[in-house]
Amino acid sequence: MAVTERVAMKRAGIDWAGLGWMYLFFWYFSGVTHLLILLGDGAGFSGFRQALLMSTIWLAPLLLFPQRARLFAAVLGAVLWLSSLVAFGYFLIYGQEFSQSVIFIMFESNVSEGSEYMAHYFAWWMVPAFLAYGLGALLLWRRLRPVHLPSRLRVAAPLMVLTLVLGYPLSKEYVEKDRWSEAVEHLQTRMQPAVPWQLVVGYGKYREQLEQMQSWLASNAAVPPLRNLQDLAGSPPATLVLVIGESTNRQRMSLYGYPRQTTPELDALREQLDVFDNVVTPRPYTIEALQQVLTFADQQNPDAYLSTPSVLNMMKQAGYKTFWITNQQTLTERNTMLTTFSKQADEQVYLNNNRNQNARQYDGDVLAPFDKMLADPAPRKFIVVHLLGTHMRYRFRYPESFERFSDAQGVPATVTEDQLPTYNSYDNAVLYNDHVVSSLIKNLDSQQQRSFLLYLSDHGEAVFDAPAADILGRNEGRPTAPMYTVPFILWRSPQWRESDPRGFADVLGRPYSSEHFIHTLADLAHLRFDEYEPSKSLVSAQFQARPLLIGDPLKPKSLIDFSLIRPKAKVQAAGLVQADRVPAAKEKAAAEL
Template sequence: MKNIKKYFSVILFYPLLIVTILGWFLIPYFKPYLKEIIGFGIVTTILFSLYLLIPKLKIQKWFLIASILLLAALAFIKLSFYYHYNVKLSGSALFVIFETNTQETSEFLSYYLNTSIILLAIVLFLPWLFLIPFILKQESSLLFTDRLKSVKWKILIVLGIVLSLFIIHKKFSEHNIIYTSIASYSDYQITKANLKKTLAKSASDILKVHSSDEKPQTYVVIIGESTSRWHMQLYGYERETNPLLTEIKDELVIFKDVITPNVHTILALDKILTFSDYKHPNKEENASIVQLANQAGFTTYWISNQRPVGLHESVSTLIGNASDQTYFLATDNYNSNIYDEVVLPKLDEILTQGDEKKMIFIHLIGTHGDYKKRYPKKYAFFNDSPPQTPFITKSNEHYVNEYDNAIRYNDSIVRSIIETVRKEEKSSFVIYFSDHGDELHDTMDLRGHNEYYGTPPMYEVPFVIWTSPEYKNQHPNLSDLNSFTDRKYNLENFIHSFSDLSRIEFNLMDKSRSIFNPEFQERTRWIKENEDYDNR
């Protein structure tokens, strides 16, 4: 019993044992599995080595407890992420986590916390309820032999720790949650600082507007959320998820091959709404479509049905706050039911104001998970078996139904906005796209979005334009947009298309990047790390 107590501190390796066993089943492919085990093992060894260097029993016991709980937490995060996504926790995913508020976290947990994850938590954390009191009762060092008291052994341990840290930095940094989190958070803070410095202002120093139409005009840009064109009737989906937009299909310009630059909102909108792109993400000298509209003489409005996460917090909030007037409609109870119909009265109110040139940006909650919380009960239209894929089962059919119901409700919102603008009888357009899509067991057994996989349903988004008769009459050169609908396009160039459609001429305009322009040139659509989307 004495020897057992003496070496009891080897329980520090318990989380590593769990990662080794469960990781075999959760981590796809042997090489990533091996790297995860080695990386986690090195971290465990570093903490164990630091434990050995602590001379005072009280500090030693508390360090052991803290190390055990830290390793258990890291193991839980690592394994639960592999369980849901079959990939390691990446920098892009951490960006999303840093951008998430507490209520969104609550919603995420309610959506993804299931029996398997609860059992994982029990396996990793429950034993310590019984073992921590046992550790605290010890009256002698749990592991501190005479050999470890010698200076030579202490030096060897310190050198081992330094070497281990170097190996993590060089070979296992992407598999180390602590290292990845610190590096990603640093990048995130730099991104936010640059955004605040450049995009939160109403005007940009780098923009020089040469001309803009001064006639009465009302333009609306609808930014959707998590909506894939794979589940849209307008794009050939078997279900009637777009009955109202289909009614006016002949009035719409439906672009068939548009992708988002990223499958996470923060990274996607940074590129879609500004000059940032694949080669120049997070540009220090940057400007947004809101600032461009401001400087072209429009009165700008930002209506958002997404929680702002506090003033000057979210990326979309930063960009939106450059507008003349901002309205954040989902500030409370974010984890409850949120319906986009709340934007319609606000749009009606704005249209009664006397500004001749209006540019209205509407940021929807769209089909953001939890899908069943994004539409009223009367829109629970789909309750049968959805169009089958090899990855749809009886246990996940209801998620597909909920997603399709959310898209059908979203269809009613976009159509209502178009009809409201139509009544203006002005030179007008309504443009609708989504920041990214979701995978709903379409091409793999996965629900949601994750850039590691980056499946087509995550990247391929709707891009739909409605223009009024007055707009077509005033701009006959843009009356035949349907001839451009097959163009391959990445939304990271949207600022150029936006200015073209809005008839804004400015110094940084590149017509070859506008999908609406005869001078348009198709470009390689880069995603992830040097991956050509069209040659994957």
């Protein structure tokens, strides 16, 4: 370094420009991909923000040993560049953020499948893109120079960086949760958007969740089969489809009387549908709700999902080939249970590899694998389609062509100007969900076979719905009706109606909780076994109305009857439950994303 440069640097105190180039170099490996995702509106700001923060930790060794700054930067840069190629390449192909779900898919695929994917998605322009990406890193490295801090900051500054970026969130979480495991988990989540943690933490979480899933699958394999199962119809060819929605409140569907036309395609099919208008979910959270919906567990026996057969077990025992298509995430802290259910099927298709749910992902992707499964030669098929539905963030749930609601027309006066964009985006998400569900019905109908499709949502969602118009999301501790009112729609093919002419017009208003869904599915499929209880089947002549218990079953005193948070009166014209009336003490709930 020239003497004049050293003198100038000494007078300035700190070489801020040099520090800026140093930071930009390390940010490059995490930030470029996140910036492209953000500019493409493929996800929210959180990943980009964490990449900004986590990139600062690499400044510490360069500030501590400035005389070796370029050497350290070269070594670290090489590691970060190699680590970042996976995420950068994944973005070029899918336009999404790399995640542990991708790691799961990679290990689930064999070499032949992996080669097929590479050949299908590889394009010539990716080669210059990778070269340009590497050249950018090299040019930034060439701009690096040692940054000599004043002696009093030589050690303090690197320690301060590490403390603020890593130590503070770790200690803050520990103080709040009083558990180091949760604090470390929180820190790992913050680190994961940046390289190399996308691979290191992602693989660690993958192994952890895989072990949990394998444990559950082993427990499920040890569950005794249903006793004395028989098919009253005589086991003829059939295709049965269960479509599980997400966060869809039926009160925002025109099929159920909502004034905005959010379900035009299902409205057009209404004569072919049995639309049940008094079904609620026991829990306002996906995992907790589906543990009951898909098994014999209920609010009185919440842990029975671990020791009783699931819907998949039941259908396989009845001789159906089973399939599972999901547009939800795979192995995450929350979604591993869903993947466990899916692995009970004979074949699975996983479509959503985003790191978090707040990313652009369209349910229309399920249609192609659904058609492929319909074409499977198995005479008896049971297909589960798990949608992302109307999950937050709503604007990421539908293509631009479905952005029909953009003004205040048809919106309750209680919705404020600030709330209006979110309110409208939810209705647009419901509109696109209508298109996907109706497309599944039409594709199934085109097969001209003995079949039915049943659609229900895991839970609802409060999106500034009157009269508790300040609530967004779900909160079991402060329930409102939109969090629990779910669509429950049955479509039956002409061939199915011919073999099973039962009419359900007189039972559409029965009060029912989806906690007992497995009994209804068994009834519709003409399956009988010792564990079947006709009084818990929504369509059985022996149906018995029960309290619609909502709340946390692990806290029995918290369980309440759903009728306590909404009136029993219905809109006469549409059969829609009227606007919710909740006690004053329950009018506010924090949004749970």
